[in-house]
Amino acid sequence: MITGSPLSPASFSPATASDVDILVGLYDGAARWMLRHGIDQWKPGGKDAAHFRRRIADGEVWLMRAADAPVGAYELWWDDEGAWGAQPPTAGYVHRLMTDRSAPPGTGRALLAHAEGRIAAAGRATARLDCLSGNPRLRTYYEDAGYAVVGEEPAKRAPDGSVYGVLLLEKHLPAARIAIGNPRLSP
Numbered sequence: 001m002i003t004g005s006p007l008s009p010a011s012f013s014p015a016t017a018s019d020v021d022i023l024v025g026l027y028d029g030a031a032r033w034m035l036r037h038g039i040d041q042w043k044p045g046g047k048d049a050a051h052f053r054r055r056i057a058d059g060e061v062w063l064m065r066a067a068d069a070p071v072g073a074y075e076l077w078w079d080d081e082g083a084w085g086a087q088p089p090t091a092g093y094v095h096r097l098m099t100d101r102s103a104p105p106g107t108g109r110a111l112l113a114h115a116e117g118r119i120a121a122a123g124r125a126t127a128r129l130d131c132l133s134g135n136p137r138l139r140t141y142y143e144d145a146g147y148a149v150v151g152e153e154p155a156k157r158a159p160d161g162s163v164y165g166v167l168l169l170e171k172h173l174p175a176a177r178i179a180i181g182n183p184r185l186s187p
Helices: 017-036 049-058 107-121 136-144
Strands: 010-014 060-066 069-077 091-099 126-132 148-157 163-172
Touching: 017 049, 017 060, 017 069, 017 091, 049 060, 060 107, 069 107, 091 107, 107 126, 126 136, 136 148, 136 163
Parallel strands: 091 126
Antiparallel strands: 010 060, 060 069, 069 091, 126 163, 148 163
C-alpha cells in the first residue's frame, strides 16, 4: 500500500492469468500514446495475451491498482542475456513498465520503486533496465529516477528477428534495502 501521495491508497499484487486482458490493455494504451507523441518504440498488438501468460508463468509480473482500478504494471526478470549478456546474479531487470495514461502523476515512479524493492528484497544490489537508444525522453525519465547509462547494446534481437539498439541503464540500490533471500518472494 502506498500512502501520502496522489496514488493513495494504491496496492501491488502479482498478476495472474485473469489479469492478462488488463496487461494487454495497459501495453496497447501505452503503445498508442507513444505513437501519438512520435515515439517509435512499442506498437499496439506488440505484446499479446500469450506473451503475458508466459511472463506470468516464467517469472514476475506486477499489477498496481489505485481506487481498485488498474493503473500500471511491470515485468521483473532475474536475468536478461538478450540485452546484458551473461551476468552474475546481482541484479533484477525491469521490463515493460507501463501506466494507464489517466493514472495519477507519480505512477511510473511508484512502479519503479516497487520493482527496486523486490530486487533488493531478493538480495540483489542493482536494478537494471534498457530503453531504445533513439528515445531521449525515456532516457531522461530513467536518469531522473536515479538510473545511469552504463552501456549500449546496438544489436538487440526482437522475437520477430528485427534488430534494434538499446541503452543499458542501472541503479545501485541502498545497502540497507538489500536482504538475502529468494527472488520469488511472496508479495
